[in-house]
Amino acid sequence: MRQQVLATREESLGLTEQKELRIGVVGCGNISAIYMKNASLFRRLRMVACADLRPEAATLRAKEFGLREMPLEAIFDAPDIDLILNLSVPAAHHEVSMRAIRSGKHVFTEKPLCASAAEARALLDAARAAGLVVGAAPDTFLGAAGRRARQLIDSGALGQVVTGTAFMLGRGMEHWHPNPAFYYQPGAGPVLDMGPYYLTMLTYLLGPVRAVTAVTSFGAKTRTITAPGPLQHSTFEAGTPTTALSLLEFRSGAILSFGASWDVFRHSSAPLELHGTSGSLRLPDPDNFGDVVALSPQGADWVAHASEGTPFGTTNYPVEAPDRANYRALGLAEMAEAMEMGRPPRADGALAFHVLEVLESILHSGETRRRIEITSCPDQPALLDEAAAEGLLR
Template sequence: MDPIRVGIIGVGNVLNQYLDKIGVHPDVEIVALADVNAEAVAKRAAEYSVPKALTPDELLADPAVELVLNLTPPNLHAPVTLQAISAGKHVLSEKPFATSLEEAQQILDAARAAGVKVGSAPTTFLGSGMQTSRKLIDDGWIGRPVAVFGSFANRGYEHWHPNIDPFYSPGAGPMLDIGPYLVTNLVNFLGPAKRVSASAPRSSETRPRPTADGGYDGVIDIKTPTHVTGSIDFESGATATVIVSWDVWNHNLPHLEIYGTSGSIAAPNPDHFSGAPILRRGEPRDLALDMTPPGGGDWRETAITHRDDAYRGIGLAEFGHAIRNGLEPRTGGAFAYHVLEVLLAFEKSSELGRHIEIESTCERPRPLPSVGPHEPYRFD
């Protein structure tokens, strides 16, 4: 097919994760970059040999751009996506899809009226590590999935991120920043969710603001929960326990493990695109009074079933394939809305002190066809 012509709005911290390996996706052509910072966008366009360095308005008016990749800060995701839809562009947004369900519904309604496709990252579920894990589940290696444990926990981003305040503002926090990697992959593995129960405290009202020389100057106002823990019940009958935190120095928790009636899978880091799952089938010794200790027994690294150099550009390639073939992207609007509703339900559950029923649903994303290391990516 003709390459999908992509214009990117926002040239900040995440741009390189899309463009460093974009060459492995020949069906994606980056035709323009845009940002409100003219100096930054000119520098990034030169760095990646992108022909046009534009303002956001110029990019949206450019007829060469078919698909907009929205890499703006989270609070701007919905406004910029709506602007792009108004300009007749398809839009793939960085996560989260929006910061409220009201914004997300506006996006879906506008896209439907304009006849364009919308969707949201994260697209790590399209990478080899998660697709191999999905295939192990679908092929019955652990029997019927009954439970999952997922975690992301660290001390926050202020010691390395150049623009930290938005991360501690309403509509952000660990659930909307790192939670999408867990929830997106959980829906990929288990299908749609039906209810959430959670607790979401803040450990403090402020944090010291680090300086480049290793000291501190002033404080960061904390306006969002910084430690979120809870459970998700899925329509399939499985349940997941989830922890996301910026209050933890270190831990021994797995990123993502899936437990079935016949065994377990330790999936790779769901923030990454590669890595091999580790499979553990049930063993007789597990049934003894002194059962096999955690981590014990015959865990085996599996061979990956998909090419493993995708990086974030795979989301653009899959989206472009869907546009060209009249399909709904695997990262499409209904899927993105459902994931966002689950994410927002954690804080809502904590505030109201009860289960939150998930009103939306979505199709479980279609698995990607297996391809070898030197074969083209396939999205049929």
């Protein structure tokens, strides 16, 4: 009976006869290259085609990675594509993903899931009605550092997690990105652009958030582009807050402070720290798949747990001079396995929706100066252990 149920689910997911997930990429900007490069690491992924509003961008990526370049309007209906990898700008996430769902394609999208929780709910409802699967970045929580932190927490090394801090602080994107204005518009900003890394990791480690309270501001509303390029020295206006400080109440009972700002020149705050009844844990930047996790049991000296040499923790990026672990497409590969096995992906739409609702509520709380209850309550993603991580590789 169980095999019959699983077979029925696999048929609805479209992976009964073939085990490779055939992927069409929409959006061929900066981040597309690492997805296309990393896809070859995983045994259930096959990049097929790519498209972009700018044909020259699609041409470049198609030649670089041996893909079929397609017009944007045609890629959604291609019969040899099972899933659309949505790497468009945040404001277009909903439109692109909905188009894929209407065309009978599964979706994996860059973060955030959509520009608003209302759009995200409509997307997930449409996918559910069509029997399709939605997954979403970030997938960094599945990397070596996130797995080690989860193992330590699950083993009781911290006891009951009581409190902690999470800080994403920097000067923004205009210092390195040649055309960064879209990062500062509704649907992005430090909260929605970088917040997903922190909130997804925290939900993976602690479970879902119950409520948020926040204060937001514009540190510098007019931004000057200093990165080399045709727009260098020009200015643009930020359309979403550039600094936010919030208090996160988790259903587990933990209370954490989360700060996100693109108005900070320099700081010495750790990206993530968790403190429990038996010890403390320090995590690296959750935008990274690897690096060092440090544990202080009962206040003793920090004990370092390195990621180097473990699945999805080994330094590999950038190719010319590697200084970090970057295994984007890991969540996509885990999603392909989940679909084959007839279970929800770890980086699924429900998790991404919860993270988006929390982040949107931070912004809304900053506007209204009130505490906001979070309505969504996804299951905490299961630990991806070492054997399961290894099993995703070719």
